[in-house]
Each structure stands twice: as C-alpha cells, then as structure tokens.
Amino acid sequence: MPSLRSALGWLALVAFAGLTLVGFRLVTDQLKDAPVEAAHARFLDFLAAESAQAQAYRTRYYQKFGRHSVASKHFEQVCAAMTVAAGRDGVDASRYSAPMSRACRSLARKFVADALPD
Numbered sequence: 001m002p003s004l005r006s007a008l009g010w011l012a013l014v015a016f017a018g019l020t021l022v023g024f025r026l027v028t029d030q031l032k033d034a035p036v037e038a039a040h041a042r043f044l045d046f047l048a049a050e051s052a053q054a055q056a057y058r059t060r061y062y063q064k065f066g067r068h069s070v071a072s073k074h075f076e077q078v079c080a081a082m083t084v085a086a087g088r089d090g091v092d093a094s095r096y097s098a099p100m101s102r103a104c105r106s107l108a109r110k111f112v113a114d115a116l117p118d
Contacts, residue, residue, distance in 0.1 A: 035069035043104075044070060044082060046096040053085035057114060064116050074117040080107040081114055 035041065047054040061078055062068060070078050083093050083104040093101035 033071050033073065036072050036075045040075060040079070040100075041069065043093075043097055043100045044079065047082045047086045047091065047093060050091040051082075051086035051089040053089050054082040054091070057081050057085050061116055076104075076107050077111045077115075077117045079104040080111050084108050084113060 036044075044058065048058050049055075058070075058078070061070065061074070065071070065074075079100075083101060086093055087105075093104070
C-alpha cells in the first residue's frame with residue numbers, strides 16, 4: 001500500500017504542475033491579445049491623426065484582425081510601421097513623445113516596412 005499512496009501523491013503533483021502550466025499559458029495568451037495600454041494607444045492615435053499613410057496602415061490592421069484596437073502582441077510592429085509611415089508624410093512623431101518615437105523608429109529595422117503582423 002505505501003507504493004500506491006506514493007504513486008498517487010506523485011500523480012497529484014504532476015497533475016497540479018500540468019494544470020498550472022496550462023493556466024499560465026491561457027493567461028499569457030489572453031494578455032497578448034489585450035489592447036495596448038492607453039498611453040501607447042494615444043501615440044498611435046496621434047500618428048494616425050497626423051499622417052494619411054499611418055492611418056491607412058492602422059485601418060488595414062483593423063480590417064485584417066477584425067479589431068478596433070491594436071493587440072499588445074502586435075504593438076512593436078504596428079508602432080514601427082506607423083512611425084515610419086508618418087515620417088514619410090513629414091510628421092515628426094517626437095512632437096508627441098520623443099522616447100516613444102525613438103523606440104518605435106529603432107524597431108523599424110526589425111520588421112518589413114509596411115507588412116502587417118502574422
């Protein structure tokens with residue numbers, strides 16, 4: 001009987017660990033799909049209001065994903081593309097936020113210019 005109790009104890013421990021990992025994955029996936037923070041959304045709103053190209057990119061994003069906000073997991077790519085697009089329209093994004101503008105511009109090297117996220 002001691003080996004049966006030991007096996008059940010280990011089984012319970014493994015089941016708990018598995019459920020914990022599944023729960024963690026569900027929570028992180030939900031956070032990735034959540035809208036970006038308000039401060040970041042306002043920066044994107046500024047770019048869209050000042051630049052026709054940035055507005056067009058964001059509209060394509062909204063249509064592709066059926067959303068009315070940018071998902072957290074896509075923020076870096078969207079911010080980079082919109083900042084570059086706004087720059088092509090002559091918009092100085094640093095007028096709104098120099099640190100945000102600098103960060104998004106630096107991310108542009110990581111992504112294809114006008115490509116939408118996968």
